Amino acid sequence: MTQQDIRKVRQEERVAELCAGVVRAFSGERDLHFRGRRLHRGRMPLPWFAPHLHPSPETDDFESFRGVADGLALRIAGSDATLHRTLQPEEPVERMLFEMLEQFRAEALVPEAMAGMRRNLRHRHEQWSLAFHHSGLTETARGLLLYAVAQICRARVSGEQVVEETEDMLEATRFALAPRIGHALGGLRRDRFDQAAYAVHALAIARTVATMLHEAGGDDEAPDARQNDTDDKRSVFSLVAEMDREIVEQHVSAQSGRSRLLEEAGAAYRVFTTEYDREHEAATLVRRELLAELRERLDRRIAAQGVNLARLARELRALLAVPExxxxxxxxxxxxxxxxxxxxxxxxxxxxxxxxxxxxEPLADCVVSFLIDCSGSMKEHAESVAMLVDVLARALEQAGVASEVLGFTTGAWNGGRAQRDWLRAGRPAHPGRLNERCHLVFKAAGTPWRRARAPMAALLRPELFREGIDGEAVDWACTRLRARSEERKLLLVISDGSPMDSATHLANDPHYLDHHLREVLARQEQQRDIAIAGIGVGLDLSPYYSHSHVLDLAASTGNAIFREVIGLMAGRHRH
Known part of the structure; x- marks a missing residue:
């Protein structure tokens, strides 16, 4: 990942934090936040809502994101979600239209005193409308009809004009729509303060326009090229969904999906064999002479960083210590x-x-655990990560806080001995995890930094970096933390991607391990005794972690990068 990509991710994270703050402030709901560019209430994702609420960082300006935040805030505050779900139609195209009309109603409820909010909403609507038009979607009968309905209905509900640039293009379609939806259209603005009454008109418009969209589909295709009704519905809906899919795919975040095997009734995460699983003291895997060389290399990197260790220790003590x-x-x-x-x-x-x-006296009754992803893609970041955790471990010790540094990898590439046993057994279906799990201890919580100084340098040994089974590693780190007596426990997971083990993916399905990671994090966070956060090395880990932060290890110097981690401990970053 280039520095430009990392800067883009960090900028998106800052914008998401600002937008989430707007939504929380207006709606009064404290647990609203963005994860993976989707608004969540706690751990539950909210619906995607209307298509214009998904701006692209590539093409849209900050005012568009403000307009989206205002639109989401008005929707949450002014729309009864339960009533909306009860009334929404089953047919996909009708449901999409009904959703769009309800969003227009919510946005029409902007308070008169909030002229800035009204301006933001108008700006976002215009940006989405022009993007839809310039993408060529209005060149077909169905696209033009859908665009015209969006413009006419929003103008009627909000009392504002349609987008000026495309106003002339709408005249013929507006004339054709008038006799079919004119009565329902007139009721939209009249009943905009009554969601149930408004829904009657919105449903009528959705049914009529959906029928017209399917009819228009027949005019775009030759008779022998027409698809069945299900495909036609999908193609109509894709007129809006197409642009949104591109936005989601371009977003630089951890790729997460659902595992069919783990979603089946009664299915549970499996491990084919634990015979080859190992837990090692990292120093035992590196020759003593080489370990000394690696430590010298790490010391040079730390010296070049120009860290004020005493200041870091004071900041950590202020954050983690409580008066006793x-x-x-x-x-x-x-x-x-x-x-x-x-x-x-x-x-x-x-x-x-x-x-x-x-x-x-301030007493830090706390333990912090760093869990490092030692998969192959992390090799290029190994020196920066080693510098980060080594300095933090020293500063935490000076602040009176216990810390441990752990790592996770596999004992082999492509399954190793575990996969060979599976092949000999006749390749039974759904074998589960199919590699040799390897957990590494660079520094135990009860070990002073002085004694762990040499073992910490083992992080620079490239041969340790293979594949990653994140879910089991998080469980392991949490088990170690719960064995400690400290009242406050923090787990910081440092990673640059999704769980990956090629043998497990090929024998199960591509999302087997990342589905398991989400299940593990949900289970661990429910216990509330350990605060867990993800540190993404140039990558947004919010699809997995409720608390996460994107870190640019190459750009920061001095204490800046450490303050970002301290801010994550304090809960000042994305959640």
Whole structure:
């Protein structure tokens, strides 16, 4: 991934955070946030809503994103989702039209005092309309009909004009629509404050226009090239969905999907064999002489970074430590009377130091675990990641916080001995995970940094980086954390992509491991005893992690990159 790609991802993350803040502020719902460019309420994704609410970072400006945020806020605040689901039709094209009309109603409810919000909504509508038109979709009868309906209905509900650039193009279609939807169209603005009454008109328009769209489809194709009714519905719906698919595909985020095998009734994540699974002290896998060379290389990189370690330690102590009572300080001029000093008052009536105050010391009853993806694609980031966790482990120790550094990889490429056993067994269906799991301990939580200094350099050993089975690694790291006595526990997972093991994917399905990772994270987060966050190395990990941050390891110098991680610990980044 190039630096330009990373900058784009980070910019998208900042825009998403700002937009989510707008939606939360207006709607009053604190648990709304974007994950994978989709709005979520807690862990549940909200519907995609209308097609114009999906701007492209490639072509749309910031005002478009503000308009989308305002549109989402108005929809959540002004539309009864339960009522909408109850009323929406089953037929796909009708459902799409009904959804679009309900969004227009919600946007028409913008308060009169919020002229900026109205301007943002108008700007976003115009940008989407022109993109639809310039893409060539209005060159077909169906595309032009759909475009005309969107323009005419929004203009009627909002009381605003249609997009000026395409106004002349709509006249013939507007004339054809008038006798068929004129009555229902007149009711849209009249009943815009009553969702149920408005829905009656919206459903009538959706049914009529869906019929016209299917009829128009016949005019675009030769008789022998016409497809069945199901394909025609899909082609009509794709007029709107096509642009949105391109946006989602171009977004630089972790590729996540659903596993058919794990979704089947009663299906559970499987492991074909655990015979070859290993947990290693990382230092035992590297020759001592080579480990010393790698440590020197890591020290040079840290020195070049120019880190203020003492300052980092103070920031971490301020974040992770909590005040604890630690006795009393006597001889004070104010506070509580100290009975042991009253005799001095008799001997010296002017004595004022007769009080004591309770002493509080910051105590960091916390443990932080770094879980590093040691898959092949992480090789190029190994030195930067090693520098990051080494410095943070030292700073955490100075702040009085325990830390451990873990890694996960596989014992072989393409399945190794586990896959050979599966082949000998006759290739049974759904074997589950089909590789040799390898977990690495670079620094245990109970080990001081001074003793872990050399083992930490094993992160620079490229032979350790193979494939990644993330879900099992997260479970393993959480198990280790729960064995600790500290009250507060944090797990930071550092990765640059989705789980990947070629043998497992080929024997099961392509999303077997990333589906399992999502299940593991959902289960672990439900227990609420461990705060889990994902650090994406140039990649958005929000499809998996509720709390995540995109990190550009190459661009930041000094303490900046460490403050980003501290900000993630404090919950100041995407969630």
């Amino acid at each position: 009572r630690d006795g009393w300080d006597g001889g004070q001029e104010e506070g509580r009377i100290d009975g042991r000093r009253l005799a001095r008052l008799v001997a010296s009536p002017a004595e004022r130091r007769l009080f004591r105050v309770e002493r509080e």
